[in-house]
Amino acid sequence: MQQRFPEERIVIASHNPGKVWEIGELLAPVGLQVVSADSLGLPEPEETGLTFAANAELKAMAAAIGAGLPALADDSGLVVPALGGAPGIYSARWAGPDKDFGLAMERIRRELAGAEDRSAYFVCALALGWPDGSCEVFEGRVHGTLVFPPRGALGFGYDPIFLPEGESETFGEMAPERKHAMSHRARAFAQLRHRLSDG
Numbered sequence: 001m002q003q004r005f006p007e008e009r010i011v012i013a014s015h016n017p018g019k020v021w022e023i024g025e026l027l028a029p030v031g032l033q034v035v036s037a038d039s040l041g042l043p044e045p046e047e048t049g050l051t052f053a054a055n056a057e058l059k060a061m062a063a064a065i066g067a068g069l070p071a072l073a074d075d076s077g078l079v080v081p082a083l084g085g086a087p088g089i090y091s092a093r094w095a096g097p098d099k100d101f102g103l104a105m106e107r108i109r110r111e112l113a114g115a116e117d118r119s120a121y122f123v124c125a126l127a128l129g130w131p132d133g134s135c136e137v138f139e140g141r142v143h144g145t146l147v148f149p150p151r152g153a154l155g156f157g158y159d160p161i162f163l164p165e166g167e168s169e170t171f172g173e174m175a176p177e178r179k180h181a182m183s184h185r186a187r188a189f190a191q192l193r194h195r196l197s198d199g
């Protein structure tokens, strides 16, 4: 690992503070120094990919090449089968320019009216990119049910309407360490850590 991370530093290629915090917590056991894309003044690339993996890869590569350091990007979202998979890769865009997730959650409630299937899942694609242009992607998912009205003020984004399978608290009500034990992001990280420890 020392050889692959010559400066023991990694860029977190995300401009979402909720995500950057969670990634910092999940990366802590790896023992790398974390640098945010914001602190390096890196621009936010346009997410033109049509899959979570493609968007994660383009964000990781933009940061790795921009910073000359390994970079980790996360592209994630909420998939609602009864809405044909929406908001999916458009999860951030559904909140509009003001990043109003109250509005986005209300839109889901409205569009689901009358639908019997309330299932949903979160997806997280994590891309680890290198300044030499190589990149690896790891994906994690967590399944659950949507609840309305939203419950809890913890977490970020769509957490208050997501009740993970077998749980009584939404991600918005759950202590962060519980979310980190089961989330889509934690599952993608488990694969990433496994890969890093393989060398």
Ligand SMILES: O=P(O)(O)OP(=O)(O)OP(=O)(O)OC[C@H]1O[C@@H](n2cnc3c(O)ncnc32)[C@H](O)[C@@H]1O
Binding pocket: 013, 014, 015, 016, 019, 044, 047, 074, 075, 076, 077, 078, 091, 092, 101, 122, 155, 156, 157, 158, 159, 171, 183, 185
């Ligand atoms: O692209 P970056 O800069 O990383 O930040 P972003 O917020 O735009 O991130 P995405 O493009 O990956 O969009 C994912 C959206 O999906 C939602 N989301 C992802 N993971 C989530 C989680 O753990 N809990 C709640 N909502 C989540 C959240 O609203 C994000 O804004």
Ligand SMILES: [Mg+2]
Binding pocket: 047, 092
């Ligand atoms: Mg984004």
